[in-house]
Amino acid sequence: MNTQSTFNRKIYTGRLLFHDLGFFIAHLGEIRGAMRNEQIGKAFMEKIMTVVTAVNGCAYCAWFHARQSVAAGISGEEVKNLLELQFQAGASDHEVMGLLYAQHFAETNRHPSKELTDRLFAQYGDRTARDIILMIRMIYFGNLSGNTFDAFLSRLKGQKAPHSNLLFELVFFLLSAPILLPLMRHAEPYR
Numbered sequence: 074m075n076t077q078s079t080f081n082r083k084i085y086t087g088r089l090l091f092h093d094l095g096f097f098i099a100h101l102g103e104i105r106g107a108m109r110n111e112q113i114g115k116a117f118m119e120k121i122m123t124v125v126t127a128v129n130g131c132a133y134c135a136w137f138h139a140r141q142s143v144a145a146g147i148s149g150e151e152v153k154n155l156l157e158l159q160f161q162a163g164a165s166d167h168e169v170m171g172l173l174y175a176q177h178f179a180e181t182n183r184h185p186s187k188e189l190t191d192r193l194f195a196q197y198g199d200r201t202a203r204d205i206i207l208m209i210r211m212i213y214f215g216n217l218s219g220n221t222f223d224a225f226l227s228r229l230k231g232q233k234a235p236h237s238n239l240l241f242e243l244v245f246f247l248l249s250a251p252i253l254l255p256l257m258r259h260a261e262p263y264r
Contacts (some may be wrong), residue, residue: 080222080227080234082130083182087241090221093214100126106107116145117168121175121205121211123155123186128179129216132223133256138212155225156263170196171205177211179216219260222253235259 074139085093097104107113110192113121120141120167135156143153160172174193194202224234225246234242 078232080224080237082223082234083217084221084224084234084237085217085244086236086238086244089217097214103203104207104211107207110199110201110204110206111157113171113204113208116142116147118208119145119147120155120160120164121208122159123152124160124172124175125137125212126216127156127158128176129213129220130242131216132260132263133213133219133230133253134212136260139263142193142209155169168203173203174205175209178206180215185215198254216247218249219253222249244260 079080108118119138122134122138123142126138139156142155145150147155151160154160154163158176161169166173170193174185175191177189193205196202197205221242222245224237225242227234228237228239228242
């Protein structure tokens with residue numbers, strides 16, 4: 074039984090949600106291009122998504138990206154390690170910097186250091202580094218969406234998220250329920 078009195082995962086505020094939606098609309102073409110970047114590929118992309126999800130704690134994203142990772146050829150053991158942020162032993166030399174950056178980006182709540190950002194661009198070049206950052210931002214959106222949905226459910230159990238707004242959480246819950254309610258039983262093992 075969870076004895077915490079607050080919900081402690083990162084969630085959306087109305088302002089941050091609309092900022093991110095605007096960003097994605099403005100960068101839709103770049104996002105499509107990032108998904109086709111051969112320097113990243115499906116397996117590396119799933120590793121990035123899984124590492125950010127491990128930091129942010131979204132059960133829905135953990136379930137989904139664990140499945141996607143296995144479909145991309147990543148072993149179940151490596152997926153487990155990614156979810157535990159123990160990825161360095163299984164990652165290729167090409168992947169390690171991107172995964173470290175993904176973890177750092179999430180741990181610093183979207184405020185990565187200039188030094189690590191410079192290292193990302195030095196290793197991957199401009200296009201691939203920007204594509205990695207786009208992928209990180211996309212999964213961050215998914216993570217905060219799932220967490221915001223859960224924040225409303227936690228509020229009903231007496232565990233309010235700090236700096237949250239009941240009306241925003243309720244509206245967000247109602248809009249995302251058709252997508253996330255059917256996934257709840259699948260995501261349960263990742264809670």
